[in-house]
Amino acid sequence: xxxxxxxxxxVICKSGTSVKIECRSxxxxxxxxxxxRQFPKQSLMLMATSNEGSKATYEQGVEKxxxxxxxxxxxxxxxxxxxxxxxxxxxxxxxxxxxxxxDEQFFGPGTRLTVL
Amino acid sequence: xxxxxxxxxxxxxxxxxxxxxxxxxxxxxxxYVYWYRQIHSQGPQYIIHGLKNNETNEMAxxxxxxxxxSSTLILPxxxxxxxxxxxxxxxxxxNNLFFGTGTRLTVIP
Numbered sequence: 001x002x003x004x005x006x007x008x009x010x011v012i013c014k015s016g017t018s019v020k021i022e023c024r025s026x027x028x029x030x031x032x033x034x035x036x037r038q039f040p041k042q043s044l045m046l047m048a049t050s051n052e053g054s055k056a057t058y059e060q061g062v063e064k065x066x067x068x069x070x071x072x073x074x075x076x077x078x079x080x081x082x083x084x085x086x087x088x089x090x091x092x093x094x095x096x097x098x099x100x101x102x103d104e105q106f107f108g109p110g111t112r113l114t115v116l
Numbered sequence: 117x118x119x120x121x122x123x124x125x126x127x128x129x130x131x132x133x134x135x136x137x138x139x140x141x142x143x144x145x146x147x148y149v150y151w152y153r154q155i156h157s158q159g160p161q162y163i164i165h166g167l168k169n170n171e172t173n174e175m176a177x178x179x180x181x182x183x184x185x186s187s188t189l190i191l192p193x194x195x196x197x198x199x200x201x202x203x204x205x206x207x208x209x210x211n212n213l214f215f216g217t218g219t220r221l222t223v224i225p
Contacts, residue, residue, distance in 0.1 A: 004159075032211055043203070044160065044215040093159050097210045105210040107152075107159035 002028045004096050006108035013084055014116055021079045021111045023094030029074035030096030034105065035067070038091040050077055084115045119143070120204045125220040128198075134191040136219050138204030141185040146208050149180060151189045153200040154218070160203065163189065194223045 003026040013019050023033060032051050036044040048064075050056035050071040058064045068080040077096075081088055095107040121139040128134040140149065148167050152160040164171055164178045166187075171178045177190040191198055203218040 006159075034213075036215075043217050044154075046214060049211070091157070095159070104162055104165075105213055106162070110157070110159045112157070 002026075002096075002098070002104075002106045004030075004094065004106045004108040006092075006094055006111050008111060009109060010112045010114075012114045012116065015085050016083055018080055018082045019084055019113060021081075021092055021094070021113075023077045023079070023096070023108055025075045025096045025098075025106070028096075028098050028106075030077075030098055031074070032097045033071055033077040034095045034097075035069060035077075035079050036093045036095070038093060038110075044093060047079075081113065084113070086115045089113055089115045119206050119214070120216050122202075122204050122216065122219045124217065125222070127222050127224055128191075128194045130196060130223050130225050131193055134189075134194040134198065134221060134223070136189040136191075136202050136204075136221065137186065138189070139186045140204070140206045143184050143206050144208075147206045148209065149178065149184075149187050150205040150207065150210070150213060151176070151178065152203045152205065152213075152215075153198075154203065155197075155200045160215075163202075194221075196223050196225065199223045 005024045007022045035047045038044045047062045048056040048058045052074050056069040071077040091110050093110040095105045097105045150165040151163040154160045166178045180187045201218040201220050205213050
């Protein structure tokens with residue numbers, strides 16, 4: 001199957017700083033990329049959907065000015081958590097999809113963010 | 117709003133078949149049934165999906181009832197590495213996946 005990578009896999013930062021997470025589709029062109037957040041012992045919650053070259057669509061309750069998403073190419077999307085606070089500590093997972101007759105969503109390995 | 121109902125947890129003996137049920141009584145005609153799993157602290161992994169016919173691949177089989185209101189994911193010979201949370205998701209396509217709480221499958225030696 002197709003491979004999606006995330007970088008970094010783990011990050012620890014101080015409160016008030018900004019953190020950028022990269023998501024790359026390694027062997028296919030991703031028409032759409034997704035960002036999820038997962039708190040401990042909970043399910044994945046979709047944060048936003050982005051198509052290459054256009055603005056991301058955020059789910060209700062997700063602050064677009066706090067979680068900046070850039071999808072500049074068909075293989076790269078970035079999520080920037082601005083002015084991070086401890087409550088933003090979570091497991092952030094990206095995924096990508098590509099239409100191939102039937103479509104499938106490929107997930108990255110996730111990024112563990114800890115805000116001190 | 118939850119579109120699927122799954123038991124919160126299940127155990128399965130190693131080497132035996134694991135049968136994971138999912139109810140999706142409000143599924144629409146154009147919605148697929150997707151199964152993903154998530155091993156601890158990893159991203160979800162695609163397993164299988166289907167519309168109305170039963171499907172099989174190298175990982176699992178998907179049995180969908182004739183009325184499409186429920187389905188069962190079958191792992192034919194469970195191993196310890198199959199211990200994970202299994203998510204049953206219904207939607208019109210992979211661009212519309214909303215995860216529920218899933219079933220935590222524990223494979224017991």
